[in-house]
Amino acid sequence: MIPHPLPRLLAVCIAIMAPMLHAPQATAAHDFSALTALANGALAGQHVGTPVPGFEIRLLKHGVPIYHQVFGAWSLNRPANVDSSTKTLSGALLMSIADSGNGGFSLDSHLADFLPEYNAPGFRDITIRQAFSHTSGIAGDEQALVLYQKNITLRQAAAIIKQTPLAFTPGSTFSYGGLSMQAAGAAAEVATGERYIDLFAERIAEPLGMTNTSFVIASDTNPRVAGGVESTASDYSRFMDMLANDGVDRATGVRILSSAAVNEMLTRQTNDGQPVNNSPADNNYYGVGVWVNQLVQAGPPVEAMAAGARGFHSWIDQKNDLVFTFATDLSHFANVEVLSSMMHAAILDAVPAADFDLDGTVDGNDLAIWQTAFGATRAGDANADGVTDGADFLIWQREHANAAASPSSLSVPEPTGIALALLAMAPFVRCRR
Known part of the structure; x- marks a missing residue:
């Protein structure tokens, strides 16, 4: 079996980027203020035909509860x-x-x-x-x-x-x-x-x-x-x-x-x-x-x-x-x-797809999760196709670029063009037999 050269090149690029992954990162909880405002508005008749007297909202991402609140005349986990x-x-x-x-x-x-x-x-x-x-x-x-x-x-x-x-x-x-x-x-x-x-x-x-x-x-x-x-x-x-x-x-x-x-x-x-x-x-x-x-x-x-x-x-x-x-x-x-x-x-505005650690921000910690999960688990699967691959990295890169515009975020340097190209080709990497 002759190994394909792309996996080795990909590993080299990730190794070059590794020091960036562990730089201190600012963290922030998900900002669900818009969701909460919609819920409170429903109690008052906003965006609904008639007011909703009481209800409960539970939201999971990757199976993890990231929002669970009760509104109005309701109680937690009421049948x-x-x-x-x-x-x-x-x-x-x-x-x-x-x-x-x-x-x-x-x-x-x-x-x-x-x-x-x-x-x-x-x-x-x-x-x-x-x-x-x-x-x-x-x-x-x-x-x-x-x-x-x-x-x-x-x-x-x-x-x-x-x-x-x-x-x-x-x-x-x-x-x-x-x-x-x-x-x-x-x-x-x-x-x-x-x-x-x-x-x-x-x-x-x-x-x-x-x-x-x-x-x-x-x-x-x-x-x-x-x-x-x-x-x-x-x-x-x-x-x-x-x-x-x-x-x-x-x-x-x-x-x-x-x-x-x-x-x-x-x-x-x-x-x-x-x-x-x-x-x-x-x-x-x-x-x-x-x-x-x-x-x-x-x-x-x-x-x-x-x-x-x-x-x-x-x-x-x-x-x-x-x-x-x-x-x-x-x-x-x-x-x-x-x-x-x-x-x-x-x-969708509050929960980026590449926020793998669910801390409310897309940063180097998420890139580290993607690196560890690459080709092995779904932990870095941003597009929910069942695998962690180069396509998920591209989502991380796009969402991180958006997050980096915030002055509270510590920027992770962009990968080089060759690294980006190799990462994007990751889904197609196979061993020749």
Whole structure:
């Protein structure tokens, strides 16, 4: 094997720069004043249709909490009805079952494979994928009585849902609602031989330490698959961070979902050719139980978002490895949607992507972290592509140049042109065999 010359040249350049890395650096906490101002404004009715009486915000970067505050008539980690944010929890549960392959269960399985009454014209064509992306053809009714009946089983609920004729040809139309997901939950029970609430506890809640998260609507035998969970900001943030971290819980290192399952879940399952019959987001950008590419009103989109009717919502900014949770059940999502987009923009201004040590500034300490992580870990991954490489250095360089304009910052000299070129080529460095 003849070694490629670039790695050695790259190491030389880093060695030349090493003395710069350990120069004293001024540090500063993240300036979240704009985010806090938006939150306080929401209490007074600013940037929302009506004032939001109380809520909680929890923000993670690289899985680390960097902002957690309560506003108004709310308390820290108060349980909230997450409403349709339950859909994302259930989407993850179904992906877990698909990962394990219990009973042949997969996104492309048909409801009729597990529920014999669905082996009927039209109904037999409905897949689990369609049931969890609002394209099953089953009417999108969030207020159907069957979703609130306590004294029936999930299996019985599915049979009741089947009694109503399809509203659309399966796969043809986006119609937001929970009935198709209720039927898919019954299929999951049949495939595994376990109750839905037990599956959720075993596969999602317990491994993630979500001790304050459970189904409270309608009952243990007929849990509302698409809207029945109560949770807290801390619990839900940890769940969303697992998705942001490729299916692995950062706190324990335990894998909850396969990388392929997370990728499929967060990939749009709909298309522009499917007309929107009804949608709270006025579009049909939807994955498996989760909205994708949302909140574009005030800044760049977030890649994934769970959102509930009474305002509880959580989003993932994959590019910047951020997880944001807005916990409340005292408002409604349409009232806070634009506010959340504005908060995303304020957060991006306050949290540079290359602030690897999360001290609020991009400096030589972050460059040292990048150097140590280069080609080995994700600690210096500024663009959230899963690796620490030359592209991340270029982000550090750009953000450091911006930070260096502040008189309170100690400048780190710019690398030479040859060093910059080599660092930029780092992603392409390979050994010849």
